[in-house]
Amino acid sequence: MRYGLIGEKLGHSFSKIIHEQLADYTYDLIPLSTEAFHHFMKQRDFHAINVTIPYKELVMPYLDCIDPKAAAIGAVNTVVHRGNKLYGYNTDYDGFRYMLMKHKVNPKGKKVLLLGRGGAAKACIAVVKDMGVEEVLTVYYKENPETITYQVCYESHRDAQIIINTTPVGMYPNTEESPIDLKGFGNLEAVVDVVYNPLRTKFVLDGFSKGVTAVGGLEMLIGQAKCAVEIFLGRKMENTLIQNLYTALLEERGNLVLIGMSGCGKTTLGKMAAERLGKVFVDIDEEIVMEIGMSIKEYFSKMGESSFRLIERAMVQKFSKQNGLVIATGGGVIKNEENIGDLKQNGRILWVKRDVSLLESGNGRPLAPDAEATARLYRERLPLYERAAEMVCNNNRTAEDGLKELLDKYNQLLS
Ligand SMILES: Nc1ncnc2c1ncn2[C@@H]1O[C@H](COP(=O)(O)OP(=O)(O)O)[C@@H](O)[C@H]1O
Ligand SMILES: O=C(O)C1=C[C@@H](OP(=O)(O)O)[C@@H](O)[C@H](O)C1
Numbered sequence: 201m202r203y204g205l206i207g208e209k210l211g212h213s214f215s216k217i218i219h220e221q222l223a224d225y226t227y228d229l230i231p232l233s234t235e236a237f238h239h240f241m242k243q244r245d246f247h248a249i250n251v252t253i254p255y256k257e258l259v260m261p262y263l264d265c266i267d268p269k270a271a272a273i274g275a276v277n278t279v280v281h282r283g284n285k286l287y288g289y290n291t292d293y294d295g296f297r298y299m300l301m302k303h304k305v306n307p308k309g310k311k312v313l314l315l316g317r318g319g320a321a322k323a324c325i326a327v328v329k330d331m332g333v334e335e336v337l338t339v340y341y342k343e344n345p346e347t348i349t350y351q352v353c354y355e356s357h358r359d360a361q362i363i364i365n366t367t368p369v370g371m372y373p374n375t376e377e378s379p380i381d382l383k384g385f386g387n388l389e390a391v392v393d394v395v396y397n398p399l400r401t402k403f404v405l406d407g408f409s410k411g412v413t414a415v416g417g418l419e420m421l422i423g424q425a426k427c428a429v430e431i432f433l434g435r436k437m438e439n440t441l442i443q444n445l446y447t448a449l450l451e452e453r454g455n456l457v458l459i460g461m462s463g464c465g466k467t468t469l470g471k472m473a474a475e476r477l478g479k480v481f482v483d484i485d486e487e488i489v490m491e492i493g494m495s496i497k498e499y500f501s502k503m504g505e506s507s508f509r510l511i512e513r514a515m516v517q518k519f520s521k522q523n524g525l526v527i528a529t530g531g532g533v534i535k536n537e538e539n540i541g542d543l544k545q546n547g548r549i550l551w552v553k554r555d556v557s558l559l560e561s562g563n564g565r566p567l568a569p570d571a572e573a574t575a576r577l578y579r580e581r582l583p584l585y586e587r588a589a590e591m592v593c594n595n596n597r598t599a600e601d602g603l604k605e606l607l608d609k610y611n612q613l614l615s
């Protein structure tokens with residue numbers, strides 16, 4: 201093995217794609233048990249590796265030479281085999297610093313809460329200290345002399361201005377979780393997550409809802425990879441590479457989610473958009489029909505709407521966790537706010553808006569059997585679509601015109 205990543209669980213990792221975009225070597229993902237990790241480090245059968253959870257500290261005794269910055273942090277994520285020696289570095293530091301600067305999150309003179317105490321936490325603490333933080337408190341779920349508990353944090357530190365999450369809480373597949381409840385943090389200015397799968401964690405989305413700067417971990421990941429590649433290859437690379445790759449990954453991994461009134465064209469435009477974007481098309485209603493083994497109309501008359509909404513909820517949860525999709529929802533998906541929260545984690549929400557006089561009624565739609573019912577539903581739901589939408593796409597002319605506007609609006613959301 202020449203280049204790659206070692207860690208315990210690597211199923212979620214984007215590092216292979218990132219390294220292979222930035223450099224022309226093959227980059228392997230090598231999950232290792234603790235025993236296998238020690239054996240691997242003794243063998244030294246590699247040219248250059250990155251190291252992730254839980255080995256960033258355990259790797260240090262195997263190194264012949266540790267960069268002073270990594271030594272001060274107390275964690276190594278980049279190891280290069282040069283001559284007969286292993287050299288260790290910490291590029292999480294650079295990646296995290298890049299991400300803070302990019303989003304103008306400045307810890308200078310601020311009170312920061314840092315959630316978690318693993319290898320990534322150490323790098324983040326070093327960054328905020330170097331940037332002049334006033335006070336940084338580590339919050340940990342267990343009692344520990346060097347940290348505070350969540351209870352103490354809620355009781356005495358709600359005046360913090362920046363909260364940084366370095367725990368895996370909220371990471372795929374447990375995407376419904378958040379490490380902290382942001383209620384009552386009245387001075388909050390920014391939340392920053394090192395987790396990048398989902399693209400926007402619940403923690404990040406809660407930050408957005410509070411109206412503060414909210415940053416997900418993907419740019420840190422790309423930033424640290426770029427610095428690792430520089431060390432691996434011994435040459436400098438432009439920072440614009442980070443932004444280009446970030447946009448490319450968002451385009452590739454992100455979901456496009458269509459909401460809107462029954463009969464507005466979500467299914468029609470969604471299919472067309474998926475083909476144009478090279479994404480997989482998922483129609484939540486079609487998935488439900490496959491699961492229940494009958495039409496939605498039949499299901500409504502046999503089981504009622506509330507039972508349908510539970511199935512719809514489960515289907516939304518399932519597909520929200522996936523990447524690279526165009527998702528056409530059913531018109532009523534906005535009735536449950538949690539659906540929208542889930543769909544936003546990996547997706548951008550576009551409202552397909554079609555004039556009420558043009559909306560298709562009937563055709564198997566139990567809640568919109570005719571134009572009058574459709575118009576009533578439209579009035580009722582308008583505020584819900586308004587609240588959920590990140591962008592509006594009009595579909596009042598031909599479907600081709602609708603598609604053009606939709607792709608245009610989606611691009612605006614990504615840039
Ligand atoms: N721009 C458009 N011009 C003409 N017909 C359209 C347009 N957009 C959608 N339709 C038609 O409207 C009907 C409802 O579209 P559909 O995609 O099933 O809506 P939804 O999934 O939002 O309920 C379909 O017959 C579709 O062909
Ligand atoms: O508006 C609604 O409440 C519904 C819309 C339908 O999907 P479309 O929006 O594709 O018609 C389908 O999910 C179900 O009939 C309920």
Ligand SMILES: [Mg+2]
Pocket residue numbers: 466467483485528529530
């Ligand atoms: Mg549909």
